[in-house]
Amino acid sequence: MNTTASLHVTPPEALQPTPIRIAAAGFAPGESVRIGSRLVDDAGVTWAAHGDFVADSNGAIDLDSAPSEQGTYAGIDPTGLFWSMLPSPLADRNFMIQATERSHKMGVPHFDPVKTINVELTAHTGNTLRARATVRLTRLVDGIELLPVRDGRLRGTVLRWKDRSRPRGAIMSLTGSGGGVEMGYAPLLASLGYDVLSLAYFAYEDLPRGIASIPLEYFEEGFQWMQRELRPTRIAIQGASRGGELTLVLASYLPEYVKGAIAIVPMYTSSAGWDPAQGVAGPSWTFRGQDIPFAPSNNLRSLVDMKRLGDEAPYGYPATPGYRADLDRPEVRANAALPVELAGGPLLLISGKDDQMWPCSWGSDRVVDRLRAKGFAHPYRHLALDDTGHLTPTPNTVTSLSRAVFHSLANVFLACGGSPAGTALASRKTWDAMVEHYRIVFGEPAIKGQPS
Template sequence: MLSITPADALIDVPRRIAVDGLAPGEEIEVVSCTLRGPGVPWRAAARFVADASGTVDLQRDAPVSGSYDGVSAMGLVWSQVPDTPGAREPFGAEPGAALRTDITVLRADGAVLQGGFVQRLAGKGVTRREVREDGLVGTLYLPAGPGPHPAVMILNGSGGGINEPRAALYASHGYAAFALAYFKAPGLSDYISATKLEYFETALAWLHRTVQPARGFVALSGQSRGGELVLLLGTLFPESVSAVIGYVPGAVVHCAQNACDPALGREGPAWIFRGQPLPHVWEHNRTATWAPWDEGPEPRRHAAALLTALQDPDAVERARIRVERIRGPVMLLSATDDGSWPSSLYSRMVTERLAQFGHPHAVTHLDFEGAGHSILFPYVPTTQLGYAHLVSGRRSTTGGTPAHNAHADEASWQGVLRFLSDSWRHHP
């Protein structure tokens, strides 16, 4: 008998996959398959040996061979690889859609057991609303119940677009979640270049006015360039921001880089505020060079070029984000093998500056050993380390290993939920 529990739950809930009634010492193969993105099958497989009672339990047993090593209840999810080479989208084609994973057990005598489970991004009663007002482009997910609810605004990185999966999951945990696009979405620029920060001022005002969050609590959650951005917004609009969550964030203002408008170039400004470009780390930098990125060995690591820019202390100081102006708790999630930029170093720079200025609120830094740039949330595939950038098309690696990235996905999300709960509980 194949049992999978729970069969239908949120995506961040681990499942118990077990097979009973086998012969002691019997070897079986367990195969997973999930349709992701535009209907691309992603698969993983592993072989297990039944214990003396004829049971295989993936929460307890390590495979003897297969797609992953060691004990991992959800190893057959995070170790999946796509049938179509280069596919990267781990979610469904429809925004916030649930994912079904089919599990097949193959026995040596040819017998087949089949089952499956559903991973939901949006829990029961969560609602979705497209936002196209005040010049904003985004999607609002609201939890079940009348509210008011504490709120989170979610910002993507240099790939642009609207991060609906994370917003749906935040809403499933009780937060009014506003996934806001700022480029590469309908009606917006295709590039990060010269993004006006007043756009986010408008978004924060809209969120406070329209959602009316409980006790005025609005956290910012951003990833990569979005991580840089949420720290920056916390300094520019501190009265509107209650807490900041930076996934693999930057500690300095960067130029447009890979998401640039080709007409303006990668050293052109990313951020414009009150009509003026913000000073960025590549500007008047005496040590910065793109050579480690442009000419480096495959797989190329964008972080190698950014490290050259950090060798000019004057340029770093001019571009440093003044995080001491943030008026709330700060959480940083970083990775020691980040191939996109040095998020571990950047996060330490932020925590050191907050300590230097005696930041009166909680500061949490989770630094994941051996993980790479792509820290998401639990139980999605972590195998696609190389990729072509969504804007520039240039190929690079995010770094890390599938197993380390899977651990970072799980532990980071648990940490974020604790951080938000604590921040909300202590918010005046």
């Protein structure tokens, strides 16, 4: 390796959403340099990206300002070497369909969710390696214990700060239609200084297999557990997709517990219940023995049709038209809209304008219309993201396969929408909005100086 050239990463280790600056120096002016990134996930799959750059008059390349002429991404994009990674061999939909790991079915590397991710960076001229560097993306900072929750019928995982000398805010994090425990956002939220309970509610251990007639009292027990075990200053909740729907349901029906909420790609109503074996039928949620009103799924295809059409379409089955037809009926607006104006704290809704799984941006606008009409007493915001679909990852995450997912329970190839580059760009706006929202709900983070 020629030691006159160098690669610099700033900072070399940081919480995953932190902006990372990559720069190279020591090349000849005008020299063509390929800068690449590489990681190996826990399943042994190699993911890699690269861009071809031209050194400036000082022999330097700064990815904040230098365009990639070609590669796995093109143009000026400081995060391109993170989001444009592809698995090797080159992925097509069969990589996701045939995957055994749920992460791979979602089109992202498979890692222990609290493990630090090591990304190797290299600079080549021709076939010659000129420089290398490593960046370590931390998912969970020191001082947090990860504990299983099995208390009565409650199931989940808590990320709890060991230092109990002062109170802090607590967040309940909820998964979407894939079930299990939510561990995409949870470790990062805990790293900001909050206690986080990732509460499973279906498709986990001895919990129900599907989302059907799940009592809100289960989550009420979860809030009471948080009050008893974590003693938080306040409780907030967040979730994405069906978890975003559930977030608005809980904020509306249990405002005495929920003092802030982030609903990510949600809908303005409750949806029909869903079971991977039986399909769509009945309510998703009940409360005090009564069904939560929901939008019947008259225009959604059967799972058999979804699978067939998903296999034929280039980016999977687009469910949005069917959902929109169901949700735009006057009787649904009149009878099934969630009473979000009853929420007990600030609300943040985050949507992708090109969501092909369901019309979350349109639905979030309906929520805002209702809040405005009802004179909602707390701050609220709808962050609608351009060139973004159903997936809203955190920054410095792989998004190269984000146009679709292979649903791990339904075994259907589903369209998500957006573009990989647009989804990556929106991830920064999403994370910054989330951090700011929790500052509003809880005050300053318990840890000073954490990246936002």
